[in-house]
Amino acid sequence: MDTLKIFDTTLRDGEQSPGASMTREEKLSIARALEKMRVDIIEAGFPIASPDEYEAVSEIAATLRESTVCSLARALDKDIDRAGDALKGAVRPRIHTFIATSPIHMEQKLRMSPDEVVERAVDAVKRARNYTDDVEFSPEDAGRSDIDFLCRVVEAVIDAGACTINIPDTVGYSLPVQFGERIGQLIERIPNSDKAVFSVHCHNDLGLAVANSLAAVLHGARQVECTINGLGERAGNASLEEVVMAVRTRQDTFACDTNIDTTQIVPTSKLVSSVTGFPVQPNKAIVGANAFAHESGIHQDGVLKYRETYEIMRAQDVGWSDNRIVLGKHSGRRAIMDRVDKLGLEVPEEELDEFFARFKELADRKHQIFDADLRSLVLEEVEIRDTGTYQLIDLEVTSKMGTTPVARVTLEYQGEQYSAEAPGGGPVDASFRAIEEVVHSDSELQLYSVNNITTGTDAQGEVTVRLSKDGAVVNGHGAHTDIVIASARAYLVAVGKLAQEPAMHPQLDHI
Numbered sequence: 005m006d007t008l009k010i011f012d013t014t015l016r017d018g019e020q021s022p023g024a025s026m027t028r029e030e031k032l033s034i035a036r037a038l039e040k041m042r043v044d045i046i047e048a049g050f051p052i053a054s055p056d057e058y059e060a061v062s063e064i065a066a067t068l069r070e071s072t073v074c075s076l077a078r079a080l081d082k083d084i085d086r087a088g089d090a091l092k093g094a095v096r097p098r099i100h101t102f103i104a105t106s107p108i109h110m111e112q113k114l115r116m117s118p119d120e121v122v123e124r125a126v127d128a129v130k131r132a133r134n135y136t137d138d139v140e141f142s143p144e145d146a147g148r149s150d151i152d153f154l155c156r157v158v159e160a161v162i163d164a165g166a167c168t169i170n171i172p173d174t175v176g177y178s179l180p181v182q183f184g185e186r187i188g189q190l191i192e193r194i195p196n197s198d199k200a201v202f203s204v205h206c207h208n209d210l211g212l213a214v215a216n217s218l219a220a221v222l223h224g225a226r227q228v229e230c231t232i233n234g235l236g237e238r239a240g241n242a243s244l245e246e247v248v249m250a251v252r253t254r255q256d257t258f259a260c261d262t263n264i265d266t267t268q269i270v271p272t273s274k275l276v277s278s279v280t281g282f283p284v285q286p287n288k289a290i291v292g293a294n295a296f297a298h299e300s301g302i303h304q305d306g307v308l309k310y311r312e313t314y315e316i317m318r319a320q321d322v323g324w325s326d327n328r329i330v331l332g333k334h335s336g337r338r339a340i341m342d343r344v345d346k347l348g349l350e351v352p353e354e355e356l357d358e359f360f361a362r363f364k365e366l367a368d369r370k371h372q373i374f375d376a377d378l379r380s381l382v383l384e385e386v387e388i389r390d391t392g393t394y395q396l397i398d399l400e401v402t403s404k405m406g407t408t409p410v411a412r413v414t415l416e417y418q419g420e421q422y423s424a425e426a427p428g429g430g431p432v433d434a435s436f437r438a439i440e441e442v443v444h445s446d447s448e449l450q451l452y453s454v455n456n457i458t459t460g461t462d463a464q465g466e467v468t469v470r471l472s473k474d475g476a477v478v479n480g481h482g483a484h485t486d487i488v489i490a491s492a493r494a495y496l497v498a499v500g501k502l503a504q505e506p507a508m509h510p511q512l513d514h515i
């Protein structure tokens with residue numbers, strides 16, 4: 005039985021989803037969750053994009069011990085050197101370098117001849133080999149590249165030392181039958197193909213990213229590049245959970261399996277959804293809230309009699325747990341931390357006191373603390389640590405039918421308190437305006453959403469606020485049983501994050 009390697013690119017291609025930017029701390033917590041899930045390779049970022057991106061890759065490289073940490077680089081010396089430097093602390097470093105090979109990209113974007121592209125690709129791989137033996141090469145837009153030219157480039161880069169060849173369907177144009185055959189042909193026609201692992205990286209523009217990836221696996225690909233919740237550029241990438249569970253569930257068809265601990269799938273999906281502010285649609289396979297819910301009487305009856313009548317997977321195998329009442333105000337520290345651990349979350353030692361204080365404050369307001377409440381509390385802790393600039397000290401909002409709501413806010417910044425008052429269209433609008441009177445972020449509100457974390461009128465509302473300024477886009481989250489307070493917190497977290505540098509888009513500015 006072969007191993008199918010899982011290469012997760014949530015932190016790189018996933019972050020290219022408009023609005024899905026993540027801070028360094030958030031990336032680190034996702035990287036830890038991916039390692040716990042036993043992802044083979046984690047693409048941590050594109051270090052040339054910004055100093056912050058470089059730091060994020062370095063930190064992930066220095067932290068992870070099991071998964072390979074991969075760093076993306078265009079086929080340019082400066083990119084490769086930066087990627088190599090960022091990986092210095094890694095136990096298992098990989099450099100992933102790419103250049104486009106389709107006629108349209110070579111002519112219109114790169115303005116390079118095919119010969120120049122081959123030369124640049126070979127040079128890039130050789131340079132990357134100075135930093136690590138583990139070098140991956142991608143012919144960008146391979147789905148639309150000429151097959152003969154693709155064979156020529158790939159043969160040359162394998163000779164130059166690439167040991168993984170990743171075939172991207174960059175624009176999501178391929179159909180499963182063609183894409184699978186293309187992979188089979190490359191493996192068959194390239195004389196040194198046995199010296200490399202063939203990988204695929206499919207985009208979902210036609211909704212075929214998972215189907216194309218699986219077709220490729222059936223034709224010999226042994227690495228799939230994918231993201232949690234299918235996040236990624238435009239319509240996204242192949243979703244990790246769907247690829248992994250398709251291969252695991254259909255072992256009658258696939259001659260390989262992954263190393264993934266599938267019980268970590270749902271917790272990681274929830275983490276990524278909270279961090280990015282991208283909700284998971286209820287009917288999404290594997291990780292959607294309804295993925296294992298049976299509504300029709302006939303189905304319910306069947307499942308109760310014999311589960312396999314309507315279920316091909318077990319909910320607990322992918323990490324769904326009953327959203328039980330697990331904790332309350334009398335729960336001890338050990339019970340709380342045990343639950344945090346079971347949910348695949350972490351709170352650093354030095355932040356435990358503050359975390360327990362916030363738990364207690366929540367438990368005083370809300371008697372029953374569910375898993376989802378705990379998850380949100382931990383995520384908020386990560387954000388406060390990350391962006392702890394302004395603290396919300398007090399918020400008072402008056403709202404009465406027929407009058408204009410008014411908010412009064414007091415914030416603390418570096419030990420000083422500042423108050424302001426503002427009217428607004430509603431209580432949330434008034435609160436944001438009052439906060440702006442103090443912080444003057446001059447940002448634009450791009451998204452405001454509220455989701456109830458659990459059910460019931462005493463549930464916490466989880467608010468996501470997306471702000472943009474000068475091309476930078478950030479998300480802030482806040483959770484509280486009072487959604488106006490949750491909103492104010494989320495707004496302040498986003499304002500804090502705006503201070504961080506925006507990342508350059510890897511495929512905008514190629515050479």
Ligand code: KIV
Nearest residue numbers: 102142144145172174
């Ligand atoms: O979609 C793509 O082609 C990419 C490459 C960088 C592999 O993301």
Ligand code: ZN
Nearest residue numbers: 017174205237
């Ligand atoms: Zn991509």
